[in-house]
Amino acid sequence: MKKICFISNLFPSKDDPTFGSFVGLNYQQLKNMGYELAEPIVINARVGAFKKILAYIKFFFTGLKAILSNKYDFFYIHYLTYSTLCLLPILPFKKVKYLVNIHGDDLVGTRLIHKVMGLPSAFILKRATAVVVPSLYFKRQLLARHAFVDEDKVIISESAGFREDFFYPPKTQVNELIAHNDNLHFGYISRVDEGKGWELMLAAFALLKEKNPTEYANSRLSVYGAGAQVPAFNAMVLQLGLSDVVTYYGPLAQYKLGDVYRSFDYFLFPTRRESFGLVAVEALACGTPVICSAIEPLTDVVKDSYNGYLFNDGSEKSLYQKLEYCFSIATSDYSSLTKSSVLSVKHLGAKEVCKELYKELTKRFSS
Secondary structure, three states, rough: OOOEEEEEOOOOOOOOOOOHHHHHHHHHHHHHHOOOOOEEEEEEOOOHHHHHHHHHHHHHHHHHHHOOOOOOOEEEEOOOOOHHHHHHHOOOOOOEEEEEEOOOOHHHOOHHHHHHOOOHHHHHHHOOOEEOOOOHHHHHHHHHHHHOOHHHHHHEEEOEEOOOOOOOOOOOOHHHHHHOOOOEEEEEEEEOOOOOOOOHHHHHHHHHHHHHHHHHEEEEEEEEOOOOOOOHHHHHHHOOOOOEEEEEEEEOOOOHHHHHHHOOEEEEEEOOOOOOOOHHHHHHOOOOOEEEEOOOOOHHOEEEOOEEEEEOOOOHHHHHHHHHHHHOOOOHHHHHHHHHHHHHOOHEEHHHHHHHHHHHHHHOOOO
């Protein structure tokens, strides 16, 4: 039995269950594969600036001690930048078997902090035994930025997949029994942060209010998620006069999200950049069609008029036109969308993704 040390600066806890929830699922999957895992070395909650510095100092030295201990067959490290810092003092002098699981901004982030923290990335990736990316699109991004990485080292594993016990279609197709065009419930579940497109979404609803006041009055938008831009979100809702339709509920524990997805007629995902788009997959698994930006890798998951609709990236007018169109489709066509939604992501359930990841890990860490 292989003994793994699991390291991540994102990990869920009872106090903060949404902080790195899929990382927690990945940890459990490794246990289910039969690997022996010690207590994970993690940061498992959002904290203020001073506490964050102390948490990272402890995180760094605990990781450093684990690598020097020679107790582990290999290290599974989530996040290319912060979590791999403990490797830097050791790699010039010691061979370490490790895997780096890339999330998104740790590879393609454009902010100054991403660029600074990404400076050692080439050194880390060159010596990695394997690299996990969440999509084919991100594999291409990785190889384009770091051409020296051996393509055979790269594993595609879709963010641990969706939990089948949480995300499943309604037992009865309630939406087929209602006059679908009368009232539509749109939903957003994601971070309220830069790059997530929430401003675009609100601007599209403002256009709906201006151009189609009756349809606007028959719509509602429920928003779930935390983020640095929540105050700006609330201010924009007031500025545009959308409070009668838009409701912000804040973050929600993962086990409650399935019921929320199932309550939506459509899931809105206006993000401007994404590494995989797990929330879109979760929505589809619940039988909820997705309206999202026409960007990679979302276009690998959402097919226009099959399991949702695509709109032009960055265009509030294009998103508005999709919202307007939703009020005109026949109930039978909507029923087809919901059925196709479920079928389109069957291969992305956590059990199937776990099985494929185990095959890939066995190839690279069998000796």
